[in-house]
Amino acid sequence: MLLIALALLACKREARELRTDPPATDALNGVVPMANRINGGLPRIFIAQGSPYENNAYQLGQGKRLYDWFNCKGCHANGGGASGPALTDGRWRYGPDPVSIFLTIRDGRPHGMPAFANRLTTEQIWQLTGYVRTMGAYSAQTAAPSRNDEMQSRPAENRAPAATEIRMPPSR
Template identity: 40%
Template structure:
């Protein structure tokens, strides 16, 4: 067999192998919610004595999803959430590392805060982020509290620090996001 025939056969085999691969499809494009005809996200804040609304069914799709958390981590830096929340430790914005969540710590409640904004400083990101980006960002913000599974979080943070990787930090006890004990 000639060398030319072997190379073309190998190339053909490689192309056939790549064609047959099933890859995960991710939707990376979308319009911000203000540019689409979708309704506003429902407000998930409720009085302390009332019953909590049922979690949004989309939460299961993003919570604990390593890909969504990684995308959310990039968005957290790109959208300059770091400027106010200083890598989750607080500053001009509230701290995201503790168990105290003023407007609820469930992922759908975090999405509602990103979408609608909150009084005294948190802007509404509805016209700047797509719905998917808000869910990804909320998935990452949930990991800052240390309650996320360690196999879902990133092994390294993107900022310069001397802290151990998130996968090696002690997992905080799981606290219900809507409990009064916070």
């Protein structure tokens, strides 16, 4: 009994940072994009914090909620795309890396992507960036967002098969 209790104590619980410090938020906005606004350098604090928006389940779960709340679904569906392009097919018009996606959400892109700089905080844009990158699951991830509590329309994040053309029977 005691041994089990000790073993459980040894487990490291994933930290949830519920509120970033204002100076950290400022620093997180400091991406260094390439001249064409695709790809670039991550803010140093992003890596210093241990890249929480890439591998912290809480942050990815928050991103998933924002994806629903901020009308991303209206254009991108649950990742499969509609009037906007798919986010799960491994093809990115403006780059697949975190800086590109962060810039896409913050500043918008030509051909229809609106800017969310005035609608989301920097922290929220990073949470959303992290979640968008888990949707396609074309690379192994150590963290996954929370489970779906709505209509199941595709394989769960991080459980999806590789992004190749798959002929699945329609949902009945």
